[in-house]
Amino acid sequence: MAAAAATAATKGNGGGGGRAGAGEASGTRKKKGPGPLATAYLVIYNVVMTAGLRFNLKGIVPSSVVLTSFQVMSRVFIIWAVTHSVKEVQSEDSVLLFVIAWTITEIIRYSFYTFSLLNHLPYLIKWARYTLFIVLYPMGVSGELLTMYAALPFVRQAGLYSISLPNKYNFSFDYYAFLILIMISYIPIFPQLYFHMIHQRRKVLSHTEEHKKFE
Amino acid sequence: MCKHVEILDAKTREKLCFLDKVEPQATIAEIKNLFTKSQGKSLKDEDVLQKLPVGTTATFYFRDLGAQISWVTVFLTEYAGPLFIYLLFYFRVPFIYGHKYDFTSSRHTVVHLACICHSFHYVKRLLETLFVHRFSHGTMPLRNIFKNCTYYWGFAAWMAYYINHPLYTPPSYGAQQVKLALAIFVICQLGNFSIHMALRDLRPAGSKTRKIPYPTKNPFTWLFLLVSCPNYTYEVGSWIGFAIMTQCLPVALFSLVGFTQMTIWAKGKHRSYLKEFRDYPPLRMPIIPFLL
Numbered sequence: 255m256a257a258a259a260a261t262a263a264t265k266g267n268g269g270g271g272g273r274a275g276a277g278e279a280s281g282t283r284k285k286k287g288p289g290p291l292a293t294a295y296l297v298i299y300n301v302v303m304t305a306g307l308r309f310n311l312k313g314i315v316p317s318s319v320v321l322t323s324f325q326v327m328s329r330v331f332i333i334w335a336v337t338h339s340v341k342e343v344q345s346e347d348s349v350l351l352f353v354i355a356w357t358i359t360e361i362i363r364y365s366f367y368t369f370s371l372l373n374h375l376p377y378l379i380k381w382a383r384y385t386l387f388i389v390l391y392p393m394g395v396s397g398e399l400l401t402m403y404a405a406l407p408f409v410r411q412a413g414l415y416s417i418s419l420p421n422k423y424n425f426s427f428d429y430y431a432f433l434i435l436i437m438i439s440y441i442p443i444f445p446q447l448y449f450h451m452i453h454q455r456r457k458v459l460s461h462t463e464e465h466k467k468f469e
Numbered sequence: 470m471c472k473h474v475e476i477l478d479a480k481t482r483e484k485l486c487f488l489d490k491v492e493p494q495a496t497i498a499e500i501k502n503l504f505t506k507s508q509g510k511s512l513k514d515e516d517v518l519q520k521l522p523v524g525t526t527a528t529f530y531f532r533d534l535g536a537q538i539s540w541v542t543v544f545l546t547e548y549a550g551p552l553f554i555y556l557l558f559y560f561r562v563p564f565i566y567g568h569k570y571d572f573t574s575s576r577h578t579v580v581h582l583a584c585i586c587h588s589f590h591y592v593k594r595l596l597e598t599l600f601v602h603r604f605s606h607g608t609m610p611l612r613n614i615f616k617n618c619t620y621y622w623g624f625a626a627w628m629a630y631y632i633n634h635p636l637y638t639p640p641s642y643g644a645q646q647v648k649l650a651l652a653i654f655v656i657c658q659l660g661n662f663s664i665h666m667a668l669r670d671l672r673p674a675g676s677k678t679r680k681i682p683y684p685t686k687n688p689f690t691w692l693f694l695l696v697s698c699p700n701y702t703y704e705v706g707s708w709i710g711f712a713i714m715t716q717c718l719p720v721a722l723f724s725l726v727g728f729t730q731m732t733i734w735a736k737g738k739h740r741s742y743l744k745e746f747r748d749y750p751p752l753r754m755p756i757i758p759f760l761l
Contacts, residue, residue, distance in 0.1 A: 419631075419634060419636040419637075420636040420637070420638050421638065422638050422641055422716065423716065423717065423718040424631040424632065424634070424637055424638055424715070424716060424717040424718065424719075425631065425717070425718035425719060426631070
């Protein structure tokens with residue numbers, strides 16, 4: 255799926271041309287990774303698939319709607335509100351880090367869903383889905399945090415998405431402070447999600463073990 | 470020949486329900502139905518044992534609601550907060566704005582007016598909680614007080630910060646805008662109070678009876694002709710008035726969030742009115758005449 259999205263990005267020059275152009279124009283710098291447009295495709299794909307599959311999956315996979323929406327929202331935020339908005343950050347290694355982590359995770363996850371729906375799920379896929387996250391999840395989170403951290407000075411400098419007093423709507427917003435708050439929020443949230451997955455792993459993989467015993 | 474069916478909890482294996490007199494031809498769906506019906510709806514304190522639809526042995530299902538706190542306590546706490554907090558900002562208590570502004574006063578009339586309106590609103594709410602409202606339930610879950618206070622106190626601080634800020638910008642259309650907004654605010658405050666009084670008079674002291682509210686001689690209550698919950702309608706109106714008066718985006722956002730919540734409550738109330746009373750006036754909408 256990631257491969258398909260990447261080719262689409264390099265071919266697509268019509269409507270998405272502006273964005274793709276901006277990404278590739280920073281071409282003198284060695285740009286690594288699929289680029290923002292490809293990742294955008296991935297995210298939209300993610301959103302649509304999640305929404306569509308949610309119904310089907312309710313019975314098959316105990317996939318929490320709240321957790322999945324949370325994950326989708328945070329990904330959309332990292333892509334659009336950080337990586338896309340702060341061009342200088344797009345060539346950072348941290349972007350590569352989370353894109354790779356997400357890509358591998360998604361390939362496994364959607365294979366898992368597909369095979370489950372076809373009622374032919376190889377144990378390897380199930381194992382991969384419930385084991386690789388142990389490395390991929392912290393990897394993705396590190397990539398996200400490092401990217402946000404890298405974006406901070408540019409946000410401060412450009413006053414990105416920020417509005418200060420006085421103004422006629424008597425409102426102010428400091429995007430720099432907002433980003434810092436988001437980064438801090440990872441501290442309580444990440445362990446919860448991580449241990450939820452560990453708990454799921456124990457439930458799902460030991461369940462399969464029992465089944466295999468009785469075969 | 471009838472069969473007996475015993476339903477146990479899958480995890481704890483404890484007996485959940487015992488159904489006697491089940492037809493052998495009954496489907497699982499029908500048995501499921503009997504089970505949920507046998508759990509029944511929650512009983513009221515006033516119900517009499519003899520009048521309940523039970524056999525020779527009455528089985529009561531006990532549900533632990535968790536730690537509770539009285540509605541009055543919650544209301545008093547959640548309303549006292551904004552009253553106090555707003556005044557901290559109004560008087561520009563140290564450490565909020567720069568030190569050169571400590572204890573200074575705004576030069577804009579509208580800022581003083583806003584403080585009066587905001588404070589009046591919460592004083593009114595406190596007094597109504599103490600002397601007007603008659604609550605159906607005595608208590609609510611304890612965690613609600615933390616949730617509610619965060620909401621009220623948080624928003625109060627956020628709004629107050631901007632309205633009382635040294636760099637506050639008064640409304641674009643000046644005194645005209647402020648006068649119009651003040652009129653809206655005052656009318657809606659009177660309206661809201663009138664509805665609260667009308668609702669109180671529907672229910673005798675100490676009782677928990679529910680009746681359809683109708684317009685009274687007070688013109689403010691004539692809104693009952695068009696909505697089930699005019700108290701919420703007036704409340705939204707008050708905050709819209711306050712938002713126009715202060716021309717402050719956080720106030721508008723607070724109004725929006727409040728409106729969303731009150732619409733949910735109004736729709737729920739409207740639905741339960743319709744369920745309980747066959748002759749409920751059909752013209753009424755939950756919160757916005759003809760629309761919502």
